[in-house]
Amino acid sequence: TNSTSVSKGTQNAVSQQSKADVAVSDANSLKSDSKLAAVASVADSSQPQNGWWKDEDYYWYYFENGEPVKDKLKTIGNYTYHFLYDGKMDTNNTFGYESGLGYNYYRVDDQGHLVKGWYQNYWGDWYYYDKKTGQAFTGLQTIDNQKYYFNTYNYGKMSTNEEVEYQHKYYRTDENGHLVKGWYKKYYSWYYYDNNGVRVSGYRPINGKGYYFYFDYDGQMIDDDKAHIFDGVFYYINGSGIVLKRQAITKDEWVRVGNDWYYVKNSHGGEFLSDETATLGGRTYHFDRDGKMSKNCSVIDYYQNMLYYYGSDGALVLKKMDADNDGWVKSGNNWYYVKDKDLVKSEFFGVDGHTYHFDFNGRMSTNYVTIYRNVFYYFGANGALSMKRNASRNGWIKAGNDWYYVKNRTLVKGEFFGVGGHTYHFDSSGKMSANYATTYKNAFYYFRSDGALSMKQTITKDGWIKASNNWYYVKNKSLVRDQLINVGRYTYYMYANGKMAVNTTIRYYDSATHKYVSYRVDSKGHVIK
Incomplete structure (x- = not known):
């Protein structure tokens, strides 16, 4: 237990003045110690009635009424000493006395003086001893307006760089022993400690900026960009840990998060459908393993070798037996083409010598026009390409029964457009509107059967x-x-x-x-x- 007593240094939380109070006696102090005033010579083996005495082995004792003080703390002059069970004065030692709540620990230096204030041992560990009683601090303590944690085991050693539990709350200390406050990152996980240094858990606002976060039972911030249910409440938490959606589950219902949908059930303390198919309101939906409704995607049942495709609204669009084989599939009034266990989408695609176009949902396009690389393409009612035309000049193009207008090698779309002294409207696909009504800037417009504007009325x-x-x-x-x-x-x-x-x-x-x-x-x- 031999140790060197030094000041704790100029770390942020403890002032230089307080650390100068480390209880180490100057080597010269022994010259003026009260022991010298009353000590018997080593050569004189007689023991005093009262006062200090040193035996032939150079151990010190203190006598009162002819008896050595034993197994206790004793204040003599300006210092407090500890005497062992045989009366020897204790030096360079940490010891404890049992109390009703455990042990109270103390330390004496090489002069036998009871240490008070900061103390650092040979291995660099810090302790703090009460300046009045000399008792080692344990638990959560405030010193010079800075909070520290001293272990209740290991003689009151100051905690550094670790998380500790105290009175059913969790704290973390930094390299200087100060309690961490605010955000703390450990490996890839984030934690938050409040203004008292307590680790938070559950649904919490942080820093008063309108953001809420959710911390699990162990204090780890959840940031997996997924839906969760905690204590009967639906949460959606993004990849930055921010709670984007929080809704109590009181009934079976749809829950929307941005452009995604989930279906929650008021059972088993709250749950959402995941990794399953369900029929809701007469329509069939699929939910992935994270609970998100599937849309614009294929789902393969490998056990039955079936392919299911769910559209942009999440409802089942089609199912195809023998998912391993490519081919046409009709669902409702729409045709789809399956290739490599998925729908052909958003592209031109050749089948049996004909060229077809499929939209982003995988539906075969019919009566559809587009311009690609300065060429105007028209796909007829059966979906097959029926017309190709150079689109490098401005002007009208008729395809099927509809009219289109090309300007700067691009279809005019979604706007009013003047041609030959008349005003026309073209929809989002580029088709000229006929027998069409709309409103724009506080006015009602009607375009007759030839597409020309025939009526405008202020609203x-x-x-x-x-x-x-x-x-x-x-x-x-x-x-x-x-x-x-x-x-x-x-x-x-x-x-x-x-x-x-x-x-x-x-x-x-x-x-x-x-x-x-x-x-x-x-x-x-x-x-x-």
Whole structure:
């Protein structure tokens, strides 16, 4: 236990003044010690009635009423000493006395003086002893406005570079023994310690900047860019650890996160569908192992050798037996082509001597035009390429029954465009609009059957507008499209092109319930439910 007593140095949290209090007596102090004032000569073997005495082996004792002080702490003059069970004065030693809560530890230096304040041993470990009692600090302690943790084992050694548990809370110390506060990275994981140095867990705001994070039971910040359920609550946490979505699970329902969907169930303390297929609202969906609804992708059932393809809305589009073989697959009114266990998408593709185009969902394009490398392509009603034409000059091109306009080797799309003194509208595919209504900058526009603009009306309020024997409804200066509306005592259905439905039966998809419903519409446009 021989040690060297030195000051703790000029580390950030402990002042130079406090560390100068390390309890080490100057070697010259022995000359003025009270021991010399009352000591018997080594040659004189007689023991005093009271005072210091040194035996022939150079051990010191202290007598009171003719008896040596034994097994206790004793203050003599300006110093406190420790005497062993046989009366010898203790030196260079750490010792303890049992208390009701364990042991209280003390240390004496090479002069036998009880150490008080900071002390560093031979191996560089730091301890702190109470300046009044000399008792070693243990547990969480504040010294000169800086918090430290001293181990309750190992005689009160100051903790450095480790995590410690104290009174059911977790703390971390740095290389100087100071409690870590704020963010801390260990290997590839992040942790956060609050202003008291306590490691946080659970759902927490950090730094008051509006961001929330989730820390697991061990304090590790979750940053896996996935969905989770904790204590009946759905969380989505991005790759930076920020909680993007938090929603209590009270019923079975869809949960949206950005462009992705999950389906949660109010069972077993809250869960979401994952790595499975489920029929919901009459439609079939697939959820990957992280719970995300699959879309625009193929899923292979290798056990049954079946291919399933889920579209942009996540619903099952098609299934194909014998997934190992390439070939055509029809689903609903659409054709798809499977190659290498996936759909051909977003490309020209040759099959049996014909060229086809497939969109980003894998659907074969019909009545479709595009310009690629200065060439105008038209794919007819059967999907096969039926027309190629040089597109290097500006002008009209007719393909099938539709008109297109090429300018600067590009199709005019999604805009009003003037040609030959008339104004036309071209949709997002480049097709000239005919018998078409729209609103733009507080005005209603109608383009007749030859595509030319024939009506323009300023919008001043919500209401009906009639154009070419069809009725349209304007609300908030925009056409109402593809929805049911209530006007007065009646309900009407407006098609996607804005026209009011009459004398028909409509099949309407309710996005709130994910179900289709059918309604009858009379000659006046009234919906009969």
